[in-house]
Amino acid sequence: MYFNSGYLNNSRLDFKDYTKPLVVGSCGTYRLKKRPMLPTYWKKGRRDYQILYVASGKAHFWFNGIEEIVDSGHMVLYKPKEVQKYVYYVEDHPEVFWIHFTGYDVKNILEYHGISLNQHVFYSGTLPEYKMSFRKIIRELQQCEYGYEDYIASSFNNILLLVSRQQQNGENYTVTIPEEIEMAVSYFNENYNTKISVAQYAESLHISTNWFIRNFKQHMKISPAQYLL
Structure with a gap:
């Protein structure tokens, strides 16, 4: 299994932070190679928000006890304190990026980019810029260079902007990478x-x-x- 992640202040604890409009707490990626499955279950949810981007393959999520298979080119949103249950299976060839975030203006930022707080799965399309941006955020969280908190918040905003553009273009628009x-x-x-x-x-x-x-x-x-x- 390939796994890479970064955490704000090197802490894996989820948190709330209302001092800024948007604060990225952690970011990472999973890709199964030999491990048959990777389950995640947060019975009481978390204190922050989370978005998961299915970059390739597919992943299995449960919302209100009902399983939903999410294909590549889609993202999943979890709000604070929501039950989180999902599983990756090696035969599905999943590659997933995830990001946790908080802030006093998160709701308005998501709604501005056309991401409804009332639905879990939304279309994002598959763009190489997504992977590049997520990897930059991971690297910044690992290196903690000057101004990295603002940099990663800006990078995440750019991801959300790309999502809104893809939604306007519609699901028939996609970019295929060799x-x-x-x-x-x-x-x-x-x-x-x-x-x-x-x-x-x-x-x-x-x-x-x-x-x-x-x-x-x-x-x-x-x-x-x-x-x-």
């Missing part, structure tokens, strides 16, 4: 601390270096070398 690029992004994120040759990586996939660099930049808006940095 499998080779998806594989590269996952590989780079899991092995960023090792020396990686872009040319050798492309060769290992039996594709030309020029094709790989051109398509990577087209879909990720950044070159492979810049992404690794």
Whole structure:
């Protein structure tokens, strides 16, 4: 199982914070490889809000005791104190990003971006920008550099803005990323601390270096070398 996460002030405790409009408390991602299943159950919910983005595959959620299978290109919203029950199964090939947040203006921010507080599942589409933004937030939470609290709040706002744009475009609008690029992004994120040759990586996939660099930049808006940095 691949797992990566970051926590505000390195604390895993959920909390309320009404000193700012929006405060990101934690962010992370799961991708099952060999582990057969990964269940989560919060009987009394949490004190903060949570959004889960199903980036690929699917995940199983229970709302009011009824199971709902959520496919990629959708997000799930949990409000404070809501029962949270969901399971990832390896055969569904799930890749899920999650983020916990609080703040005195959360309700207005969500409603501004067209996210209803009365529904759990909403359409988001699949965009490479989502993964990039979530990974930036995780990295910022891990590194805790100057101003990172404001940076991650701004990044999350950008994610919500993209969601509202996708909803306006409708569910027929989607962006398909070549499998080779998806594989590269996952590989780079899991092995960023090792020396990686872009040319050798492309060769290992039996594709030309020029094709790989051109398509990577087209879909990720950044070159492979810049992404690794």
